[in-house]
Structure formats: C-alpha cells, structure tokens
Amino acid sequence: MPSESQHRPVETVETAFDIVDVLKRDDGAGITDIADELGLAKSTVHRHVKTLESRGLLVREGDVYRISTWFLDYGIHVRNRHRLYDVARPKVDELAAETNEKVWCVIEEHGMGVHIYGAEGRHSVKTHARIGQRTYLHQFAAGKAILAHLPDNRIESILEDYGLAAQTDQTITERDELHDQLATIRDRGYAFNREESVIGVHAVGAPIRNKSGTAIGAISVAGPANRLRDDLMTEELPSLLLGATNEVEINLAHS
Amino acid sequence: MPSESQHRPVETVETAFDIVDVLKRDDGAGITDIADELGLAKSTVHRHVKTLESRGLLVREGDVYRISTWFLDYGIHVRNRHRLYDVARPKVDELAAETNEKVWCVIEEHGMGVHIYGAEGRHSVKTHARIGQRTYLHQFAAGKAILAHLPDNRIESILEDYGLAAQTDQTITERDELHDQLATIRDRGYAFNREESVIGVHAVGAPIRNKSGTAIGAISVAGPANRLRDDLMTEELPSLLLGATNEVEINLAHS
DNA sequence: AGGAAACGTTCGAACAGCGGGAACAGCTTT
DNA sequence: AAAGCTGTTCCCGCTGTTCGAACGTTTCCT
Missing domain, CATH: 3.30.450.40 (GAF domain)
Incomplete structure (x- = not known):
C-alpha cells in the first residue's frame, strides 16, 4: 500500500512477526528451525519465542511451538x-x-x-x-x-x-x-x-x-x-x- | 502459566502487543490516545504503529487505527x-x-x-x-x-x-x-x-x-x-x- | 552401550537501534 | 488570527537487543 515509505520500521517487531509467520507457514517449528529459516541466532529466537509464549501468543506442543488461539480471539x-x-x-x-x-x-x-x-x-x-x-x-x-x-x-x-x-x-x-x-x-x-x-x-x-x-x-x-x-x-x-x-x-x- | 521465569522478555515486542491490545480494547484509537494509555512517547507509538501498518496488521480508518483482518487469517x-x-x-x-x-x-x-x-x-x-x-x-x-x-x-x-x-x-x-x-x-x-x-x-x-x-x-x-x-x-x-x-x-x- | 549429534537453554559483552523530547506541519476550533 | 489539537519528523543518549560460545539434556546412530 505505501508506495514510498520514509519511515524506519521497528526491526524487533518485524522479527517477532517474522517468527509468527514462520510458525504459521510451517505449522509449528522448533527454535533451531526458526533461527535457520530467518538467519537469526538461536538465542535471539529463543528470547522472542519465550516472550511471545509468556504472553500466551505461542504454545509449546511437544517439541514445536505453535501459534495460539489468542490470534483467534483477536x-x-x-x-x-x-x-x-x-x-x-x-x-x-x-x-x-x-x-x-x-x-x-x-x-x-x-x-x-x-x-x-x-x-x-x-x-x-x-x-x-x-x-x-x-x-x-x-x-x-x-x-x-x-x-x-x-x-x-x-x-x-x-x-x-x-x-x-x-x-x-x-x-x-x-x-x-x-x-x-x-x-x-x-x-x-x-x-x-x-x-x-x-x-x-x-x-x-x-x-x-x-x-x-x-x-x-x-x-x-x-x-x-x-x-x-x-x-x-x-x-x-x-x-x-x-x-x-x-x-x-x-x-x-x-x- | 510459567510459575517461575528467569528470562528477560523482549520489551519492544511487549509494547507492540500492548498497542495491539489497546486497539482491541478501545476498538480503534489514535496515536496520542495510545501513547497516553500506555505512558509512552508519541514518537515511540508512532513508529510502532507505522511498522505494524506497513505489515498490514493495522489499518488506518479515518482518524483511528484498528486491528486488521490479518489477525482473522492467523x-x-x-x-x-x-x-x-x-x-x-x-x-x-x-x-x-x-x-x-x-x-x-x-x-x-x-x-x-x-x-x-x-x-x-x-x-x-x-x-x-x-x-x-x-x-x-x-x-x-x-x-x-x-x-x-x-x-x-x-x-x-x-x-x-x-x-x-x-x-x-x-x-x-x-x-x-x-x-x-x-x-x-x-x-x-x-x-x-x-x-x-x-x-x-x-x-x-x-x-x-x-x-x-x-x-x-x-x-x-x-x-x-x-x-x-x-x-x-x-x-x-x-x-x-x-x-x-x-x-x-x-x-x-x-x- | 557408548558416543555423537541436535536440541533448547543460559550467559556476557558490544554496538545497533529503540525510546524520548522537542520542534514541525496540518487541521479544526474559538 | 491565534491557540489547541492532531500526526509526523528529527536527532541524541543510553538502554536493551543481538550474537556467539558454552552448557545441560535428550535422541539418535553405530
């Protein structure tokens, strides 16, 4: 939609939603998978995932994380x-x-x-x-x-x-x-x-x-x-x- | 859910979702309203909102921003x-x-x-x-x-x-x-x-x-x-x- | 059984980039 | 006409994010 865009986005938020998008696309994934797919350090992904999980936005299901039903609520x-x-x-x-x-x-x-x-x-x-x-x-x-x-x-x-x-x-x-x-x-x-x-x-x-x-x-x-x-x-x-x-x-x- | 939690959350992500939550609760709001409600600077909120909007997660409708149907998709x-x-x-x-x-x-x-x-x-x-x-x-x-x-x-x-x-x-x-x-x-x-x-x-x-x-x-x-x-x-x-x-x-x- | 690989997790250090304040611009209000 | 309200832009300082490396567990393989 924005043809031009002079604004600098908040990159941390973008990576958070990149992670969410990966979890949607792959229908659940582990920390390492996400990190590889996005070219990020495992520790970075880990901290993001834990943050989202503590908000209830992600759910750990065995050895993968998935998007939670909070998104259904939204x-x-x-x-x-x-x-x-x-x-x-x-x-x-x-x-x-x-x-x-x-x-x-x-x-x-x-x-x-x-x-x-x-x-x-x-x-x-x-x-x-x-x-x-x-x-x-x-x-x-x-x-x-x-x-x-x-x-x-x-x-x-x-x-x-x-x-x-x-x-x-x-x-x-x-x-x-x-x-x-x-x-x-x-x-x-x-x-x-x-x-x-x-x-x-x-x-x-x-x-x-x-x-x-x-x-x-x-x-x-x-x-x-x-x-x-x-x-x-x-x-x-x-x-x-x-x-x-x-x-x-x-x-x-x-x- | 996590009884203990020794991890430090990604605060930038938290504020992003705080904004989303405000927009959900108030059913749409302006930059200043959000900033006041969360105790943040207008510039901070502005950058976050623009980031979310450029991803399509928010929609500007007249003088308020609203959550978009991407959340319905998720x-x-x-x-x-x-x-x-x-x-x-x-x-x-x-x-x-x-x-x-x-x-x-x-x-x-x-x-x-x-x-x-x-x-x-x-x-x-x-x-x-x-x-x-x-x-x-x-x-x-x-x-x-x-x-x-x-x-x-x-x-x-x-x-x-x-x-x-x-x-x-x-x-x-x-x-x-x-x-x-x-x-x-x-x-x-x-x-x-x-x-x-x-x-x-x-x-x-x-x-x-x-x-x-x-x-x-x-x-x-x-x-x-x-x-x-x-x-x-x-x-x-x-x-x-x-x-x-x-x-x-x-x-x-x-x- | 034992060793290696792969996983999630923790830690500290470094610098990118987030957050804030002040100033600007556009609009309606009085 | 000016004062109030928006959303927006700029730049600077310092916080908080990122990364790499190391740790502890579990799983897989030979």
Missing part, C-alpha cells in the same frame, strides 16, 4: 466489530438458503479482498476459500465488483502495487481487458468470474457501497461451472444478489 | 490446524441439530478454556460466548469437564495461577467444593453448570481425552435453565454428549 474480534459483518451476515445466510450455493462476504483491505464470512448452501461446493483468506481483487467476482467501484486513483495504485498475477489460465492478466471489464461491471452493477480463480468454479459478485458510492465490500455466489450457467448465471443470481446488496447498503446507511 | 489458521477441529465440528453440528440448543467445542490452552467452534440449535439462546473467547476452567461445564481430567499437578498449578474468580453468585469459589465436584465429574464422566457463568443458563459438558486419558478439550450443550432440567439435563443430554465425545475420541486416535 481475529474474531476484528470481524465482529466490522460495520459490515452484522448487517451482511443474515443476508448471506438467506442467499445461501435461496441459491443452495456457497455465498461469501468479502471486504476490501489494503487493496486486497478478505473473506470475512461464508455460508454453505445445501449443494455448495467445498470451496478453496477460508475465512480470513486474502485474494487479489482482480482474480474473482467479489474482488472485481469491489475494484470497479473504487476511486480511479485507488484502482491505479492497487494495480501498481500488486500487478495482475494469474491464478488460472482464465485469470485476467491484461490491464486493458481488466479496465474493459470494470467498465462493464460499473454499468450493470455486478461481476462474473468464469474459472478465473478456480478451474470448474463460476461466481457472481455484487458490490456493497457506502453513501459516497465507494465499495467497501461485496457479496458473491459461487458454484460449479456446469450448474452456474445460462439464465441462472446471467439473470437469476444477479437479481437475487442485487436485492441482497441493496438491502445491506440501506441497513448500513442507517446504523 | 486465527482461523490456528483453528483449522487444530487436531480437534476437523473431528469435533461435525459432531457439534449433529448435537445442535439433535438437541436444538447451543453446542460448543472448547479446548484447553494455557490453563484456560477457549471456545473454538459453536453450532446453533433451532431454539438456541443467543449466548454470551464468542468464538475465540477464553474462560476460566472452573466457571463452566466444559471447563470443569476438562479440569477434572487433567493431571493433578496441572490442576494445582492452574488453580494457583488463576484462583477461583466468581462470574455469578453460583460460580464455585471454594477450593474444597471444586475438588468435590471434580471427583464427581471424574466418576460419572460429565459436568454440569447451573447458572455458574450466566444467570439463567444451564449446561452439560463432557471431556475429550487423548489416549493417555488427559483432557484436551470438551463439548458442551447450553440452554435456558427452565428448559434444561430434570431428566433432560441429568439423563438425556449427558447420554447424547457422551456418545458424541466417545466418537470424537475414537476418530482422534485414528488420525
């Missing part, structure tokens, strides 16, 4: 306090019941899409996505719906920061094509995803905007490509989605 | 990777459907009970508890079920560390009474909570033990006191619960 707190969560959750549940597909609520943060709540429909695909997952905005329906409804300068700076990495061979990787699609999305008010993030999965996404028209999040419906097609994909789902997002926007304005 | 990761989660979740869902009450899966960590998954029954009370919530083990059914099935020395050290704080006027605050109850719980295999954590709420909890018999977590059913009583409370629910926890224990052993 994370759920963040979600519950988000202005969108309380308003969007019932609508997401409704949509899942109506469509029988997987429905996600996604918010924008630091130029990425974050899945904060998902509801299972009766036939919903066991999806790739998890709560908390971060995805590039150009790679999926909800993300494109958000991206299309951000101010132009933010769109540019996001594309500048993250580029257009491919997830499948259908992912948009050309700037021109993206801008064309964004214009279309702005026109009709919703976005499609045809195997652009996962092969075999289609999705429809619609933005949730604040009073000034800027997207703060989106709701999407995802399902198998062979079920989400024709009128269901192009007419029914968009209409259901827009109904839901409109309600959310109204409730959001009066809260 | 937290959900912790939960998903927990050996109990995958095994217990379907059983918790089943129990909620069978009993129509609120069902929780709780694990032990650092001598406290952490709610990692909850399922709504059709009539379930909108409960106090949230995912990620930490509760003293002596204050609720799942906690007492866990506590009863820990090694004696761990029980002692936990009571030493946390004491017996009251949550309601029914909470156990006497050591003798607690030990009596724990013995009973060990005998019959499950625990009751009669308005000990929330007035008007009863619950039944049963432990989930590993091969060596030590509890690693518990499952509980909670509901209004006037519905959870008589045979339902003392016979039916315990029997359903024990069926579920036994299955979980078996699946846990073979995974």
Whole structure:
C-alpha cells in the first residue's frame, strides 16, 4: 500500500512477526528451525519465542511451538466489530438458503479482498476459500465488483502495487481487458468470474457501497461451472444478489 | 502459566502487543490516545504503529487505527490446524441439530478454556460466548469437564495461577467444593453448570481425552435453565454428549 | 552401550537501534 | 488570527537487543 515509505520500521517487531509467520507457514517449528529459516541466532529466537509464549501468543506442543488461539480471539474480534459483518451476515445466510450455493462476504483491505464470512448452501461446493483468506481483487467476482467501484486513483495504485498475477489460465492478466471489464461491471452493477480463480468454479459478485458510492465490500455466489450457467448465471443470481446488496447498503446507511 | 521465569522478555515486542491490545480494547484509537494509555512517547507509538501498518496488521480508518483482518487469517489458521477441529465440528453440528440448543467445542490452552467452534440449535439462546473467547476452567461445564481430567499437578498449578474468580453468585469459589465436584465429574464422566457463568443458563459438558486419558478439550450443550432440567439435563443430554465425545475420541486416535 | 549429534537453554559483552523530547506541519476550533 | 489539537519528523543518549560460545539434556546412530 505505501508506495514510498520514509519511515524506519521497528526491526524487533518485524522479527517477532517474522517468527509468527514462520510458525504459521510451517505449522509449528522448533527454535533451531526458526533461527535457520530467518538467519537469526538461536538465542535471539529463543528470547522472542519465550516472550511471545509468556504472553500466551505461542504454545509449546511437544517439541514445536505453535501459534495460539489468542490470534483467534483477536481475529474474531476484528470481524465482529466490522460495520459490515452484522448487517451482511443474515443476508448471506438467506442467499445461501435461496441459491443452495456457497455465498461469501468479502471486504476490501489494503487493496486486497478478505473473506470475512461464508455460508454453505445445501449443494455448495467445498470451496478453496477460508475465512480470513486474502485474494487479489482482480482474480474473482467479489474482488472485481469491489475494484470497479473504487476511486480511479485507488484502482491505479492497487494495480501498481500488486500487478495482475494469474491464478488460472482464465485469470485476467491484461490491464486493458481488466479496465474493459470494470467498465462493464460499473454499468450493470455486478461481476462474473468464469474459472478465473478456480478451474470448474463460476461466481457472481455484487458490490456493497457506502453513501459516497465507494465499495467497501461485496457479496458473491459461487458454484460449479456446469450448474452456474445460462439464465441462472446471467439473470437469476444477479437479481437475487442485487436485492441482497441493496438491502445491506440501506441497513448500513442507517446504523 | 510459567510459575517461575528467569528470562528477560523482549520489551519492544511487549509494547507492540500492548498497542495491539489497546486497539482491541478501545476498538480503534489514535496515536496520542495510545501513547497516553500506555505512558509512552508519541514518537515511540508512532513508529510502532507505522511498522505494524506497513505489515498490514493495522489499518488506518479515518482518524483511528484498528486491528486488521490479518489477525482473522492467523486465527482461523490456528483453528483449522487444530487436531480437534476437523473431528469435533461435525459432531457439534449433529448435537445442535439433535438437541436444538447451543453446542460448543472448547479446548484447553494455557490453563484456560477457549471456545473454538459453536453450532446453533433451532431454539438456541443467543449466548454470551464468542468464538475465540477464553474462560476460566472452573466457571463452566466444559471447563470443569476438562479440569477434572487433567493431571493433578496441572490442576494445582492452574488453580494457583488463576484462583477461583466468581462470574455469578453460583460460580464455585471454594477450593474444597471444586475438588468435590471434580471427583464427581471424574466418576460419572460429565459436568454440569447451573447458572455458574450466566444467570439463567444451564449446561452439560463432557471431556475429550487423548489416549493417555488427559483432557484436551470438551463439548458442551447450553440452554435456558427452565428448559434444561430434570431428566433432560441429568439423563438425556449427558447420554447424547457422551456418545458424541466417545466418537470424537475414537476418530482422534485414528488420525 | 557408548558416543555423537541436535536440541533448547543460559550467559556476557558490544554496538545497533529503540525510546524520548522537542520542534514541525496540518487541521479544526474559538 | 491565534491557540489547541492532531500526526509526523528529527536527532541524541543510553538502554536493551543481538550474537556467539558454552552448557545441560535428550535422541539418535553405530
């Protein structure tokens, strides 16, 4: 996000979170492993780990340290306090019941899409996505719906920061094509995803905007490509989605 | 948890998490507020906040900084990777459907009970508890079920560390009474909570033990006191619960 | 069994870098 | 117009972090 940055970071804090990241990536590790992986002295890592452990942020489990459930406490707190969560959750549940597909609520943060709540429909695909997952905005329906409804300068700076990495061979990787699609999305008010993030999965996404028209999040419906097609994909789902997002926007304005 | 601790913590890391804690408690704050609350210089707080923000861990929202959804990512990761989660979740869902009450899966960590998954029954009370919530083990059914099935020395050290704080006027605050109850719980295999954590709420909890018999977590059913009583409370629910926890224990052993 | 390797842990010393105060800039308030 | 409040930047001094080496245990290997 920060294009330039003239500030000198607190390196000790960075190493602490580097350690946390290693423990997340490797799903638990010992002192020596961490030290090797980060190029730090064992004693340094040891002191950090003991500090984090004494705060309860890490848990020793046999011969490895793991991230503790304190992060779950922090994370759920963040979600519950988000202005969108309380308003969007019932609508997401409704949509899942109506469509029988997987429905996600996604918010924008630091130029990425974050899945904060998902509801299972009766036939919903066991999806790739998890709560908390971060995805590039150009790679999926909800993300494109958000991206299309951000101010132009933010769109540019996001594309500048993250580029257009491919997830499948259908992912948009050309700037021109993206801008064309964004214009279309702005026109009709919703976005499609045809195997652009996962092969075999289609999705429809619609933005949730604040009073000034800027997207703060989106709701999407995802399902198998062979079920989400024709009128269901192009007419029914968009209409259901827009109904839901409109309600959310109204409730959001009066809260 | 650490009764002794001869190690000197990394103070810079502690202040970083102190800041995170303030932002969680106050639900967002400015630089000056944080500095005042922690007794630090504004410049110090500023550097820390900018460091955390550049990592994406904080988000600036108007004139306050907030904790970001990265913590949700960390937290959900912790939960998903927990050996109990995958095994217990379907059983918790089943129990909620069978009993129509609120069902929780709780694990032990650092001598406290952490709610990692909850399922709504059709009539379930909108409960106090949230995912990620930490509760003293002596204050609720799942906690007492866990506590009863820990090694004696761990029980002692936990009571030493946390004491017996009251949550309601029914909470156990006497050591003798607690030990009596724990013995009973060990005998019959499950625990009751009669308005000990929330007035008007009863619950039944049963432990989930590993091969060596030590509890690693518990499952509980909670509901209004006037519905959870008589045979339902003392016979039916315990029997359903024990069926579920036994299955979980078996699946846990073979995974 | 015995030895070696690998682990987490402790210690002291050295200098990087963290913390603090004061000054600056932008904004609203009075 | 000026005074109050922000967040931000600078630089200096000293604290506290880092590292390497050595210790004590356990595990693995031959």
